[in-house]
Amino acid sequence: MPEIGLNHFLIVSALLFSAGIGVVISRKNAIAVLCGVELILNAAALNFVAFNRYSTPDARLDGQIFTIFIIILAAAEAAVALAILLNLFQQTNTVDVDEADTMKE
Amino acid sequence: MLLTLAIFLPLLGMAVVLLLPSANKNLIRWTATAFAAAAFIPIIVLSKGYGGGEGDSAEKTLLAQRDAVVAAAPAAARETIKSLLKEPKKLTKQLEAWSDHEHAPASALSDELKPLAQVAAADAYPALHEAWELTLAAESVLAKDLRYVEYGQWIPAFNIHYFLGTDGLSMPLIFLTGLLWVLCFVYSYSIEEGVKGYFALFLLLETGLLGVFSALDFFLFYVFWEIVLLPMYFLIGYWGGPNRLYAAIKFFIYTLVGSVLMLVAMLALYWKDGMDSFNLLTLTSVSGGFDMHFQMWIFLALFMGFAIKVPVFPFHTWLPDAHVQAPTAVSVVLAGVLLKMGGYGFYRFSYTLAPDAGVSQAMVLMIGILGLINIVYGALCAMAQKDFKSLVAYSSVSHMGFVLLGMAAMTTEGMQGSVLQMFNHGVSSAMMFLLVGVLYERAHHRDLDRFGGIGLQMPYYTGFAIIGFFASLGLPGLNGFISEALVFMGSFNSSEFFAGNSTVYALPRWIVYLALPGVVFTAGYILWTVQRVYMGTAKKEEYKTFKDLNWREVFSLTPLAAMCIIFGVWPALILDYMNATLDHLRAFVVSGGGI
């Protein structure tokens, strides 16, 4: 069995990132879009951890710290996004992202 | 100063008239007449002065100008310029070579061009060029007789100068212009509509014409030539008869086509051999050296421009329309002076700038035959006309044929006869149009078949009419005879004088023999007209109510009638005036440009 290296982690995180992008671009439901966003954030976090493990010298834990920041910020951001969604739902009675196109004006 | 004053006073008058209130017609009329008279005064002074040999001669003025230019040149180059000017002909060649090698580095230049390079380096090239122009100009044949010369810079970048002068060729025409304007203005008091515009345009026309006859810079000449077109267009197109728009536009475009060709010739001369000069005198002094091919093209291009104005068959068809549709005073100046622009242009420009071409076989035959056609065909067409004015228009075509015939002959009698014919025709034709106008104003038609018995009703008018018509017919004792006889004599003699001459082609005699019947046809239509209109009993009752001439009409007709008689009885008055100029010009042309 080959050694698990940095590349494996990067490929996994790339796959996760692409999946996240695909979800963000293509899902109709706003909540699903938020799920996609979570995937993107977590892919980034995974990158941090992987680099910490393989590229940073020992006794430093910068990447791990970054990951914890990302998790916290993701949670906060999800909360804010949901709040916006709730407001949007109260205005338009739908969570369909295609309906929210007033930004085109 | 006098020439400038004469030319631009009418322009000033136009500005003043435009500022006057339109309602006060009389004020406008009098102001306009005052300006025309004011312009006539310097002209009279000029005429007297020229006859008395006064006025700055061209040679003197040009040389003085040349010295001033040299003195004003940058000091570094002054000596070089002076030494270069000592041999103007050589300098011409040098300038030609320079124009090809202007931008070459100094080392690549031949010895000849080194002084020029030095001059250019000192920024004195424009001064050199102008001084060269002036030197050559002072040597040209025209400089001997031109007087009252005025010279100044106008557009230095293109060597265009404000260059005026008058000699025996143009002075009578200038005089005629000044006189006719005063007479026409007084006659035009009967115009009631658009008085302001009418007089303003007429004044502008005078400026243009006086400028045409005095300009000696080709570009300036062209500008004045074009200035003449516009007022004519409006004068015919607004104050004319029923078909005026067609006539006006025909006149305008026809003349413009000709003048475009003249422009081409002008530019060709400018760019010829790197001379870069519009100065007529300069070009004249080198024109003898142009190769024949070039001279032919120049002559033909200029011929087109002037021939349309003369008018020469077959470019004459604008004339009957323009004359018939134009108001009387406009017809008078059209026949009296505008047609002479063509003849004047021939003598002043064509023959000086392309002398060898002018006397070559092709051109002599062409002009001679066209002159013959003009005389005979014009007379025949006149005979067939039903409209009085149209008849007089065709008689103008016929008379201008004499100008061409004499020009083709290039003998003393022929040439001076043709120039005299221009002047005489201006007088008698102007008078005839005034006479027709008098009748038209009373009868409101010009149909020859409906007239009759006018002599009984208006004897005073008939007296003038007899003078005018017989002058046109060429009766001895009136001015038309002398010029016609001289033209015929000269054309006859051409084959004697120029037999065996290699430069000048003699006009063949058969052309003159064929032109002689024109005299008979002329007598035919004029007498027939006199009989139809003035003799017999009144055809219509209303003719019996016609009043004889009023003071305005008498004022316009009398000077012309007097001139018809005076110049018929004592032609030396005007022939002596023109003699020196025309003699020198003729000698120049028949010697092939003096080279």
Added chain:
Amino acid sequence: MPDTIKIALLIVVLPLAAWVLGFAHAAFRRRLPACQDWISTVAVGGSMALSLWLFFTKVLPGGGMAAPEVWSCRWFAIGSGANAFILNFDVMVDNLTILMNCVVTIVAFLVHVYSRSYMHDEDRYPRFFLHLSLFTFSMLGLLVTSNLMMLFIFWELVGVCSYFLIGFFFLKKSAGDASKKAFVVNRIGDAFFMAGIFMIGGILSKQWPGEGVLSFQRIWESIALLGQGTGPWIGHETEVALAGVFIFMGCVTKSAQFPLHVWLPDAMEGPTPVSALIHAATMVAAGVYMVARMFPLMAGKGYTSGEFFDSPALWVIAITGGITALMSGTIALVQSDLKKGLAYSTCSQLGYMVMALGVGSMGAGLFHLFTHAFFKACLFLGSGSVIHAVHSQEMKDMGGLKKKMPLTYATFLVSCLAIAGTPLFSGFLSKEAVLGQAAAFGAHHQGVLGWIPFALAAATAFLTAFYMFRLLFLTFHGKPGNQHKFDHAHESPFAMSMPLVVLAILAVIAGGIALPGGLDLGTGHWFQDRVNDKVLVQQAMPESAAFKDMQAHMVHLHEPAHGANAAIASFHEHAHHVHAPVMYMSLAAVIIGIGGAWLLFVRRRHIDLVGGIPPLARYREVLRNLYYVDWFYCQRVVPTGKDIADLAKAFDKHVVDAIVNAVARGGAHVAWFAGRVDAIVVDGAVNGSGASMMALGRFCRGFVNGRIQDYVKYTVWGLGLLLIWAVLAH
């Protein structure tokens, strides 16, 4: 300036002054002075007095003026050096000038006096005298000038005065037509005349460059040089004859020769005094005078040697004159209008004069001119008297007037006798001179051709007597044709009869009778002694060597000149031999002519003689129609001319102008096409670029749909492309 010249110029200028006065008055006051008739008459009277004074002091005594007085003054000069053209007022006064002046002024004065009564009731009476003054001035000017160009100028002036005077009654269309016809026909001749003058001027100026070359003296000198084999005409011999013929064409119209005589009969539309003055005595004589002056040129090469009888120009002149004489004579036979009859008679007599010049005698032709002026003027004025009395010009209305108008009858009779050539009257001497010369010419040539001029002249002599007396008898003898008119007829007032008497007297004595002072009796040589080549030409050219040896060939001398060559001697021989037969023949002509007329017109009052003889009746129509010459001109030539003129006008309008208009229309079409190109192609490009920009904009706008997911999509695409590029670029 010699005194004679001063007087001559004064003679010329007096009538001009009268004209100028009238003209100036009309110019300023818009009408002529009422006393214009007095002014003109006094002026002409003054001229007449001076002319007569010159005649009696210069011409009569001692064989006339030995040499002419000359003077010249420059009129204008153009050019310079050898190319100059100079025209001078050349004035020359010699015997001929003074004699012609006398003729013109006497006849003019008498006509003026006559007209004061004859024209008194006419409208525009002062204008008549104004024109008469101008005419008199022009005619006198013509006579004193010795420059061919100046002569031509006065020639035309005389023509225009004739125009005004013929058309005096311009309210009538026929008068207007007649005057127009006269002028235009004269113009034709003048065109030829001018051609001749120019030809001469051109050739002569080669010889004498830079000088005035159209004076008579120069022309004569050039002919003399030709005779010697030098001079400007060498190499141009045909041009000598051609110039001569061209100049003669001027005479053909002015003196009403065939075929350009057609204007003269129509000229009778003018008032009768005008006919008398202009168309009988003076203007028509100008042509003959001019040919006489130009005789050396006509004679050509052989002039100084006297052997010119074969000159082509002179042949043309002789034949033309002869034909005219006979033809007009025959036409005069059938005229029923008195004035027209006299007009054709004038035509015929002019033919006589011209023929005389053509057969080589300057003197004979001029002598006939001199005598003819007086009796013809008398005839015309007499006819005017009759017409005034009867108020009609047709002879049908006349007849038997000799009882009513005895004075007119007497003077008419005298003049008729003179014109017929009765001995003791002036006409006899002049006619005899003409016939004698023609006969000598025929004898000299000795062939049929040479006798043609004489034959024509002799026939005419018979005819002249015949038709003139026909006129006399029909008018004055027999029974009145119109009783009413006859009753009202009366003799004319003194003002009209006095001129008749004077002229009748002159008709008798002008030929020469015994008068104290040395005139010859009955031989007429007094005139020819003073008017011949020797006196007029040779003595005018004292410096010219060629003229010193000139051979005179005068008919009336019974001996040839000293040292004459063989041709001249033989000519004189012939002249001598024919002299008597000719005289008898002319006597016979008179007797037969008068007798025949008496028989036919008094005894048997056949007005219509020719119609009475059937074979000749056909010819009567020909004569009535004037040999169809006039018909040819009026019905064929003039309409053709008008058709050509109309053709020219149509050509001008429908061809030349059509081309111009077509060019203009073509230009308009080209312009329309250019406009379409401009609108569709050029402007299309401009608009197209604008439209494509707009489309692009609309397309891009579609991207901004406000959907965030799409925005993310675009971002990712962009990033992806950037990454690919970054990877590939390295």
